[in-house]
Amino acid sequence: MSIRIGILGYGNLGRGVECAIKHNPDLELKAVFTRRDPASVKILTETAKVYHVDEAVKMKEDIDVMILCGGSATDLPVQTPEYAKYFNVVDSFDTHAKIPEHFAAVDKAAKENGKTALISAGWDPGMFSLNRLYANAIMPEGKDYTFWGKGVSQGHSDAVRRIKGVIDARQYTIPVEKALEAVRNGENPELTTREKHTREVFVVAAEGADKAKIENEIKTMPNYFDEYDTTVHFITEEEMKKDHAGLPHGGFVIRTGKTGWNDEHNHVIEYSLKLDSNPEFTSSVIAAYARAVYRLNKEGQTGCKTVFDIAPAYLSAQSPEELRAHML
Amino acid sequence: MSIRIGILGYGNLGRGVECAIKHNPDLELKAVFTRRDPASVKILTETAKVYHVDEAVKMKEDIDVMILCGGSATDLPVQTPEYAKYFNVVDSFDTHAKIPEHFAAVDKAAKENGKTALISAGWDPGMFSLNRLYANAIMPEGKDYTFWGKGVSQGHSDAVRRIKGVIDARQYTIPVEKALEAVRNGENPELTTREKHTREVFVVAAEGADKAKIENEIKTMPNYFDEYDTTVHFITEEEMKKDHAGLPHGGFVIRTGKTGWNDEHNHVIEYSLKLDSNPEFTSSVIAAYARAVYRLNKEGQTGCKTVFDIAPAYLSAQSPEELRAHML
Numbered sequence: 001m002s003i004r005i006g007i008l009g010y011g012n013l014g015r016g017v018e019c020a021i022k023h024n025p026d027l028e029l030k031a032v033f034t035r036r037d038p039a040s041v042k043i044l045t046e047t048a049k050v051y052h053v054d055e056a057v058k059m060k061e062d063i064d065v066m067i068l069c070g071g072s073a074t075d076l077p078v079q080t081p082e083y084a085k086y087f088n089v090v091d092s093f094d095t096h097a098k099i100p101e102h103f104a105a106v107d108k109a110a111k112e113n114g115k116t117a118l119i120s121a122g123w124d125p126g127m128f129s130l131n132r133l134y135a136n137a138i139m140p141e142g143k144d145y146t147f148w149g150k151g152v153s154q155g156h157s158d159a160v161r162r163i164k165g166v167i168d169a170r171q172y173t174i175p176v177e178k179a180l181e182a183v184r185n186g187e188n189p190e191l192t193t194r195e196k197h198t199r200e201v202f203v204v205a206a207e208g209a210d211k212a213k214i215e216n217e218i219k220t221m222p223n224y225f226d227e228y229d230t231t232v233h234f235i236t237e238e239e240m241k242k243d244h245a246g247l248p249h250g251g252f253v254i255r256t257g258k259t260g261w262n263d264e265h266n267h268v269i270e271y272s273l274k275l276d277s278n279p280e281f282t283s284s285v286i287a288a289y290a291r292a293v294y295r296l297n298k299e300g301q302t303g304c305k306t307v308f309d310i311a312p313a314y315l316s317a318q319s320p321e322e323l324r325a326h327m328l
Numbered sequence: 329m330s331i332r333i334g335i336l337g338y339g340n341l342g343r344g345v346e347c348a349i350k351h352n353p354d355l356e357l358k359a360v361f362t363r364r365d366p367a368s369v370k371i372l373t374e375t376a377k378v379y380h381v382d383e384a385v386k387m388k389e390d391i392d393v394m395i396l397c398g399g400s401a402t403d404l405p406v407q408t409p410e411y412a413k414y415f416n417v418v419d420s421f422d423t424h425a426k427i428p429e430h431f432a433a434v435d436k437a438a439k440e441n442g443k444t445a446l447i448s449a450g451w452d453p454g455m456f457s458l459n460r461l462y463a464n465a466i467m468p469e470g471k472d473y474t475f476w477g478k479g480v481s482q483g484h485s486d487a488v489r490r491i492k493g494v495i496d497a498r499q500y501t502i503p504v505e506k507a508l509e510a511v512r513n514g515e516n517p518e519l520t521t522r523e524k525h526t527r528e529v530f531v532v533a534a535e536g537a538d539k540a541k542i543e544n545e546i547k548t549m550p551n552y553f554d555e556y557d558t559t560v561h562f563i564t565e566e567e568m569k570k571d572h573a574g575l576p577h578g579g580f581v582i583r584t585g586k587t588g589w590n591d592e593h594n595h596v597i598e599y600s601l602k603l604d605s606n607p608e609f610t611s612s613v614i615a616a617y618a619r620a621v622y623r624l625n626k627e628g629q630t631g632c633k634t635v636f637d638i639a640p641a642y643l644s645a646q647s648p649e650e651l652r653a654h655m656l
Binding site: 120125131184275277283284309312328 | 589
C-alpha cells in the first residue's frame with residue numbers, strides 16, 4: 001500500500017513535491033490544499049484532488065503525511081505546529097536562527113497528539129546540515145566552510161524588484177573560485193563576506209528610468225549587497241524570459257581537519273550540489289523524509305525530528321537487506 | 329564519564345584509532361590487545377595498558393566499546409562475531425560482497441548477548457555508502473559513480489611486491505579527470521574500467537633484476553592491472569622512503585539525476601575526500617561510530633547495525649539542542 005501524501009500550498013515547492021511523488025512509486029499524492037479557490041488551481045496528477053485548506057482537518061484519516069509548502073517567514077511558524085495536531089508533517093523551515101523555537105512548538109503539538117513531524121528538510125538546512133554534522137563528528141578539530149551558488153537568490157531578487165524603476169530582476173550568488181581553491185588546498189583561510197561570494201544582478205528597467213541611480217541603489221543596499229562585489233546588467237524583458245527563467249542553485253560544504261598524534265595529517269571532506277531547479281531538489285529531499293516520517297510514526301516514534309535524528313535507511317524505499325547487499 | 333575504548337590489533341588502523349581517541353575528549357583509551365608479546369608493543373597513550381589478546385574477555389567490565397582493528401580477509405569474520413558476545417564492538421569490515429553474511433553472524437552474537445555492534449565503518453564502506461544511500465533516496469532516477477584516488481592501494485602494492493626481483497612497491501590508483509568531468513557535466517557516460525582509473529606503480533628492483541620483465545608482469549597481471557592503463561617507474565630505496573612513505577587516499581561519489589514532471593531538470597550531488605592518511609581517517613570515522621554504539625547500547629538497541637541504521641546525531645559529542653542551534 002502506498003503512503004498517502006497531502007500537499008498544503010501549491011507554489012514552486014508544492015509543484016516540486018508533486019513531481020517528486022511521481023518519481024517515488026511507494027508515495028501517492030492524495031490531495032492538494034490551497035488558500036485560493038480550489039477550482040482555480042490546476043494540478044498535474046490526475047488521480048489527486050484540490051481542496052480548500054479549510055477542508056484539510058476533515059481529511060485527517062485519508063492522509064498519512066502532510067507536506068507543508070508555505071514560507072518560513074509567516075506561514076510555517078503557524079502552520080506546522082497547527083497541522084502537527086492532526087497529521088504527520090514535513091516542512092522546509094529555513095530560518096536557521098529560529099529553528100530551536102520552531103522545533104519546540106512543533107514537538108509539543110506532535111507529541112501531545114501522537115504524530116511525527118520533521119522540520120527543516122531540504123538542502124540548507126538539510127543535506128548541507130547533515131554533511132556539516134558528519135564531517136564535524138569525524139574530525140572534531142577542523143574548520144567548516146559553506147559556499148552557495150552559482151544560483152538564484154529569491155530574497156535578493158525580490159529586494160531589487162522593490163527599487164523604483166525596476167520591472168523585473170534576477171540575482172545570482174556566485175562563490176569566489178579563488179577562495180574555494182584556498183579552502184580545498186587546506187590553507188584554512190579566514191574569509192570575509194566579500195572574499196567568499198560575488199553577486200550578479202540582471203535588471204529590466206522601466207522606460208526612461210535612471211539606470212545609474214538603480215545600479216547605485218543596488219550596490220549600496222545594506223545587508224543585501226553593500227558587503228559584496230556586485231555586477232549589474234540591464235537587459236530586456238525578452239532576455240529575462242529567455243535566459244533567466246530557471247531557478248538553479250547549489251553550493252559547497254567543506255570541512256578541513258587534522259589527524260595524527262601531532263596533527264600531522266590533513267584531510268578535506270567536500271560535499272557539493274549543482275541543481276537545475278532549487279525547488280524541485282528541495283522537494284525531492286522532502287519526499288524522502290516523508291517516507292521516513294511515515295515509518296517512524298508506525299513505530300511509535302512521535303514528536304518533532306530533524307534530519308539529524310533520522311537513520312539514513314528510513315529514507316530509502318529499499319529494504320535494509322537490499323541496502324546492505326548493494327549500497328554499503 | 330568517558331566512554332572506555334579497547335583496541336584489538338595494533339597496526340596502522342589501531343594506531344589511527346589511538347590518535348582519533350586523543351581528538352575526542354569524551355573517549356578514553358583503556359587498553360590495547362595484541363597477539364604479539366605485549367612487552368614488545370609500545371603505544372602512545374601513557375594512561376593505557378597493553379595486554380595479550382587472551383586477556384580481553386576477562387576485561388569485559390572495563391571496556392565500553394571494543395574496536396576491532398584486524399583485517400577483513402581472515403581476522404574480522406572470526407573476531408567480530410566472537411567479541412560481540414562480550415563487548416559492544418565496531419569493525420571496518422570492507423569485503424563488500426560478504427557484508428550480508430558477516431552482518432548475520434555478528435547480529436546473532438550481539439543480540440543473544442545484549443550487545444551492540446557496528447560493522448563496516450570507514451569511508452568505503454562507510455561515508456561513501458552513506459552518500460550513495462542519501463543521493464539515491466533523494467533522486468530515485470539517476471546514475472551512481474564512484475571514483476577512488478589519487479591514493480595508495482595496499483592490495484595492489486602487495487601484489488607487485490610478490491613479483492620476483494621486486495624489493496618494494498607502491499601503487500597509486502588515479503581517477504581519470506576526463507571521466508570525472510563528463511560525469512559532473514551530467515553526460516551520464518557508460519565508463520569501462522580503463523576509462524575510470526589509471527594505475528601508477530613505483531618499484532624498487534633488486535640489483536640485476538630484469539626490469540622489462542617486471543614491468544611486463546605488472547601490466548599484464550590479471551584482475552589487478554590487465555584492465556587498466558598502468559605506468560611503471562623504477563626508483564631507488566631512498567626515493568621510496570622519501571617520496572612514498574605516506575598512505576594518502578580519497579575519491580569521489582557522484583550521483584546525477586533528474587527531477588520535474590517530464591524529467592526536465594538535471595542535478596549533480598558530489599561527495600569527495602582528499603586524505604593524507606587513509607588509516608587515520610578511517611579510524612576517525614570508527615571513533616565517531618564507537619560513541620554511537622555506546623549510546624545505542626545504553627538505550628537497549630542491541631544487535632548488529634551499519635552506518636545506514638544510525639541517526640547522525642548519535643555520532644556527535646554535542647547535544648541535540650546544540651546541534652539544532654548551531655549546525656542545522
